Amino acid sequence: MHKKLFIPGPTEVRDDILNAQAQPMIGHRMKAFTALYTGIVSKLQELLQTKNFVTVLTASGTALMEAAIRNCVSKDVLCCTYGAFSERWLKIAKACDRNADAIALDWGKVVKPEMIEEKLKAKKYEAVTVVQNETSTGTRAPIEEIAEVMKKYPDVLLLVDTVSSLMGDKIEIEKLGIDVCVSSSQKCFALPPGLAVGIVSDKALKKAENVPGKGHYLNLLDLKAYFDKKGQTPTTPAISLMWAMDKQLEKIKAEGMDNRYKRHLEMAHYVQDWAKKHFDLYTEAGYESVTVTCINNTKGISVADLNTELGKRGYAISNGYGKIKEQTFRIAHMGDLTLDEVKEVIKNIDDILKL
Ligand SMILES: Cc1ncc(COP(=O)(O)O)c(C=O)c1O
The missing domain is CATH 3.40.640.10 (Type I PLP-dependent aspartate aminotransferase-like (Major domain))
Structure with missing residues (x-):
């Protein structure tokens, strides 16, 4: 799959x-x-x-x-x-x-x-x-x-x-x-x-x-x-x-560049609001990326296990990079992804983690 x-x-x-x-x-x-x-x-x-x-x-x-x-x-x-x-x-x-x-x-x-x-x-x-x-x-x-x-x-x-x-x-x-x-x-x-x-x-x-x-x-x-x-x-x-x-x-x-930028911002805000509600952002406040959100794993979940479960459902997110693996995880909202698709993966994460 x-x-x-x-x-x-x-x-x-x-x-x-x-x-x-x-x-x-x-x-x-x-x-x-x-x-x-x-x-x-x-x-x-x-x-x-x-x-x-x-x-x-x-x-x-x-x-x-x-x-x-x-x-x-x-x-x-x-x-x-x-x-x-x-x-x-x-x-x-x-x-x-x-x-x-x-x-x-x-x-x-x-x-x-x-x-x-x-x-x-x-x-x-x-x-x-x-x-x-x-x-x-x-x-x-x-x-x-x-x-x-x-x-x-x-x-x-x-x-x-x-x-x-x-x-x-x-x-x-x-x-x-x-x-x-x-x-x-x-x-x-x-x-x-x-x-x-x-x-x-x-x-x-x-x-x-x-x-x-x-x-x-x-x-x-x-x-x-x-x-x-x-x-x-x-x-x-x-x-x-x-x-x-x-x-x-x-x-x-x-699509139009302005629409493309707007779509990216909407996806970023959605993921970042969700991350702040359940975890925390790794990023210095006020300098959040528009295309990828790096989340502090404040709940100590196993990111690897979460990704395995997501994989069974047809999604992949990213573990933290290098030395901040497991301490953080990343959800990208870039390219041609839509807000609906982002909502879909977040809904599945909520379901797996019982948030
Ligand atoms: C910010 C940034 N710079 C450079 C690179 C390296 O790009 P590439 O893998 O296309 O060489 C990456 C890849 O993830 C990146 O995210």
């Missing part, structure tokens, strides 16, 4: 989108692919209201996190950490031999603009990394306020991970001045895993011209040059996934 996914990625993919992948193959140097790929890029620019360079890479989102570091930082980067994925960016920067300093906060907390400003006043950094939606802790960073502070430091690039929020939570990339915005197909896009989406500012591209060690596959300038010249990708892309993405972007357009 298929378990409906209330986990923070991969998310449910609707049948028509899955089926869109099953088409006879085309060559990635054919006109048909150029039409498909340039169409996807224009649709993303339209939906996200940006004229910035958009690349859809055959890789998972982590690859573009690494690309952001490799292309935008030659030496010094400031990484804000408050969960597993923000810590990942610090690890990537170090693995790429960059000098990475951290604003290291406890999990569940979130970086504030004044913390970043204090660091920027004290040292010259080339970029700051922020995870806008920390999936491991259900936290939403105040990206709008952070962006305001960053505007005072125009030479410092703002690199933002929106892997588990883009297309579900409103992020005005260009207005906020996000220089590299990174996302993955398997979250709020409600697509299968395998594609990473990057939105890159002119400022970031300009900076990349003078950054050594960009590597090959993740060289944003090469990706841009190939796109500008041919409307294609330099290497063989996951064409089947691109068909699914093209169809999904049409569906998202038909």
Whole structure:
């Protein structure tokens, strides 16, 4: 039996989108692919209201996190950490031999603009990394306020991970001045895993011209040059996934971005109200994610057992991430899920736990 996914990625993919992948193959140097790929890029620019360079890479989102570091930082980067994925960016920067300093906060907390400003006043950094939606802790960073502070430091690039929020939570990339915005197909896009989406500012591209060690596959300038010249990708892309993405972007357009954001907020409020009534939120109050709720297991239930029982009924939620497994659990409300579906899984949890 298929378990409906209330986990923070991969998310449910609707049948028509899955089926869109099953088409006879085309060559990635054919006109048909150029039409498909340039169409996807224009649709993303339209939906996200940006004229910035958009690349859809055959890789998972982590690859573009690494690309952001490799292309935008030659030496010094400031990484804000408050969960597993923000810590990942610090690890990537170090693995790429960059000098990475951290604003290291406890999990569940979130970086504030004044913390970043204090660091920027004290040292010259080339970029700051922020995870806008920390999936491991259900936290939403105040990206709008952070962006305001960053505007005072125009030479410092703002690199933002929106892997588990883009297309579900409103992020005005260009207005906020996000220089590299990174996302993955398997979250709020409600697509299968395998594609990473990057939105890159002119400022970031300009900076990349003078950054050594960009590597090959993740060289944003090469990706841009190939796109500008041919409307294609330099290497063989996951064409089947691109068909699914093209169809999904049409569906998202038909839903309307504002409706999509509203649906995500409604689902988040429903789950968070329920969690506060029966448990507690792990997340710092006022910074709750719109796409995933991380719940403090105040009742000491066995999350693993709960998930086994839910599985028998055709649902899956997520245990806590890494070191907060069992201490917390997560219910994702992202992608194409509806409020009714969220109510359905909550009703089943109530029933199993006799709440
Ligand atoms: C916030 C965040 N960043 C990065 C990643 C890594 O993305 P991917 O698995 O697509 O590389 C994830 C995956 O769950 C995530 O939630």
